[in-house]
Amino acid sequence: MPKKRQQHFRSIKPSAPASPALASTSNSSDQASTSKSVNDLLAHLRRSSAGPSASRVSTPNTTPSVPPAIREILQIPETPAPAPRRRARTRFDASGRRLPAGPPPPRSWVSAAHDRDAGRGGRARSARLSLPGAERNSPPLPSAHFPAKGSLIDLVLRNVAADWEFQRVYNQYHLYYIPDHLKSALIRLVGILNDRGVSLSDLKLILLPPKDGYDDEALDEEAAMSHGVTCLDLSGSLGRSVKLKEVADLLFPARRDVVSEEPEDSWDAAAETSPSPPRVLLPSLTHLSLALDPQNPSGGSWKQLIALSSRASGITHLSLAYWPDPCLTPRARNSTVASPQGRNIPYGGTNHYSHSLDDDWSEALLVLRMLHRNLYALEFLDLTGCGSWFQALMAESGHDYVDWAGNWGKITELRLYTGWKLEEDAPMSEQVAYGETLEAAARVEKHIRAMRAGKGRFIHVERDRL
Numbered sequence: 116m117p118k119k120r121q122q123h124f125r126s127i128k129p130s131a132p133a134s135p136a137l138a139s140t141s142n143s144s145d146q147a148s149t150s151k152s153v154n155d156l157l158a159h160l161r162r163s164s165a166g167p168s169a170s171r172v173s174t175p176n177t178t179p180s181v182p183p184a185i186r187e188i189l190q191i192p193e194t195p196a197p198a199p200r201r202r203a204r205t206r207f208d209a210s211g212r213r214l215p216a217g218p219p220p221p222r223s224w225v226s227a228a229h230d231r232d233a234g235r236g237g238r239a240r241s242a243r244l245s246l247p248g249a250e251r252n253s254p255p256l257p258s259a260h261f262p263a264k265g266s267l268i269d270l271v272l273r274n275v276a277a278d279w280e281f282q283r284v285y286n287q288y289h290l291y292y293i294p295d296h297l298k299s300a301l302i303r304l305v306g307i308l309n310d311r312g313v314s315l316s317d318l319k320l321i322l323l324p325p326k327d328g329y330d331d332e333a334l335d336e337e338a339a340m341s342h343g344v345t346c347l348d349l350s351g352s353l354g355r356s357v358k359l360k361e362v363a364d365l366l367f368p369a370r371r372d373v374v375s376e377e378p379e380d381s382w383d384a385a386a387e388t389s390p391s392p393p394r395v396l397l398p399s400l401t402h403l404s405l406a407l408d409p410q411n412p413s414g415g416s417w418k419q420l421i422a423l424s425s426r427a428s429g430i431t432h433l434s435l436a437y438w439p440d441p442c443l444t445p446r447a448r449n450s451t452v453a454s455p456q457g458r459n460i461p462y463g464g465t466n467h468y469s470h471s472l473d474d475d476w477s478e479a480l481l482v483l484r485m486l487h488r489n490l491y492a493l494e495f496l497d498l499t500g501c502g503s504w505f506q507a508l509m510a511e512s513g514h515d516y517v518d519w520a521g522n523w524g525k526i527t528e529l530r531l532y533t534g535w536k537l538e539e540d541a542p543m544s545e546q547v548a549y550g551e552t553l554e555a556a557a558r559v560e561k562h563i564r565a566m567r568a569g570k571g572r573f574i575h576v577e578r579d580r581l
Contacts, residue, residue, distance in 0.1 A: 162192060253307075253350035253406040256432045257495060257528065260346065261300045272297065276304035283317060288325045295343025298322065303348035303404075312352030315361045322365070322396060346402035350434070353405050354414010363423045366396050401429060406436035409500055409534060417482050418443050424489035431492050437500035437534060440465070441482035441507060479507040480515035487522040494525050500534025502552035509562035519563045524571035529563070531556040531578040553579055 181191060206214040255261050262268040275282050283290070293301065298321050306313040322341055347366075353359060407415050415438040424430075439445065442465050465478045487493075498505075508517055517523065533556075537549045556578040563574055 253404065253434070253436060255303065255348065256346060256402045256404055256434060256497075258432070259299065259348075259402045260296050261303070262297070268297065269300075272301050272304050273308065276301065276308045279305050279309050279317075283320060287320055290320045291322070291324050293321070295341050298341065298344050299346040299348060299402075303350060306348070306350055306352040306356075312356035313349065314352075314356045315365065318357070318362070318365060341397055342399050344397050345399050346404075346432075347397065347400060348402075348404040350404050350406040350436075351408050353407055355408055355411065358414075359405070359416055359419040359423065363419065363426070366400070366423075367426050368394060368396065400427065402432040403427070403430050404434040404497075405438075406434045406497070406499075407438060409437045412437045412439055412500075415439060417441050417445075417486075421482070421485050421489065424486055428489055429492055430490055432495040433490065433493060434497035434499075435501065436497050436530075438498075440504045441479040441486075443478065443482060475512075476504075476507045476510040477512040477515065479504060480510060480512050480517070483507060483517050484515050487518060491522045492525065493523060495528045496523075496526055497530040499530050499532040502531075502533055502548075502555060505531065505552065505555035505559055508559045519574075520567045520571045524567065527572050527574055529560075529574060529576045531559060531576055533579050 180194075181189075185191075186193070206219070208214055262272065302313055302318065302321060305317060322344070347362075349357065349362065353362075405415070405420070415435070444465075465475070498508075510516065519526070533549060533552045535549075537545065541549075556576070560574075560576040560578065563576070567574070
């Protein structure tokens with residue numbers, strides 16, 4: 116049989132010492148270095164590195180502490196103190212926002228992005244600001260939830276609104292499933308950044324579930340309600356792409372139940388066939404912006420607004436920027452009817468000279484009285500660009516007047532901006548009209564504070580200063 120091969124292993128020893136300190140000890144006596152334990156060698160290394168001439172290294176101190184008297188007897192050097200911990204430096208930008216962790220981007224990247232936006236997006240940005248109902252003419256309502264300008268969500272929503280003609284077709288079955296707190300911002304951006312504004316079909320795509328997933332009866336039930344939508348901003352779209360009556364019919368849809376004309380056999384059968392109250396599409400609606408396009412302010416209908424306010428009494432923030440004079444029959448302002456005595460009598464309650472020459476605000480006060488009776492929960496009111504009828508806010512005609520201490524006593528913020536900027540080379544007529552508007556806004560503020568006189572809440576009036 117073959118013999119088994121026996122393997123002889125040699126003991127592996129380091130050919131060179133681990134440190135200069137070990138080199139000195141190995142040269143002096145090799146036998147002494149091999150007899151020392153590992154702990155002794157480590158202790159020797161710590162003592163040699165902790166000398167006054169050696170550089171301090173931040174290593175964890177594992178040796179036990181020794182009293183000072185014993186340290187002097189044994190001639191043990193003092194243990195070096197641990198290096199202070201370096202704190203992370205938090206960086207902030209010019210506006211106070213916290214920057215992300217990591218080094219800042221190179222200047223070449225920032226300058227290139229700025230030049231690209233200024234070159235390619237400069238004309239597009241200026242064109243968007245010149246659109247009817249731009250953001251500078253209709254600021255968002257206060258305390259309404261909108262993403263921070265420049266944030267990721269804001270950029271995504273702006274891109275979707277700018278490319279709305281494609282998104283409304285390609286994603287028509289997915290727009291309803293956007294979170295409720297983002298639907299308000301999307302509706303506002305579509306009305307501002309889109310050339311034609313937001314239409315009734317756009318509102319249905321965002322607020323109503325797709326018909327392929329729900330039947331027609333489910334649209335009027337709990338499944339079609341958007342409880343999380345508290346703000347509906349139609350700035351610049353009202354009267355241009357959507358009518359106020361269409362919005363009212365969408366928010367308050369009528370039930371399709373048919374009442375049988377034949378008498379029922381029992382009360383239970385009659386209760387099942389009787390129509391139930393109409394459902395509300397946005398039951399949590401508190402913010403409503405009906406700001407008109409300053410270049411086309413003829414889309415506001417006071418008659419439809421009063422009809423809508425009777426069913427939406429829970430609104431707390433309302434914007435009526437650039438609305439015309441309160442009038443129920445605006446088309447009949449220049450119409451007259453011949454009387455039997457041969458005189459021409461105005462067809463409506465307000466004619467062309469009622470406000471300028473006759474100082475007659477009776478119809479305007481009647482409209483405002485019906486409005487503030489319905490909207491008794493208002494806390495914010497925006498009347499930017501309504502300087503032509505600021506006088507109606509403090510006028511009185513018999514029993515008709517605006518009750519700032521009663522029905523509208525909860526209003527704490529009122530906007531009375533002129534809505535247009537006076538140029539330096541403007542004609543004298545525009546300068547006079549601008550000055551009269553500023554004076555009227557100041558008189559309205561004094562009138563409201565005098566009427567309340569400690570009865571209502573303190574009101575803050577935002578207006579252009581003289």
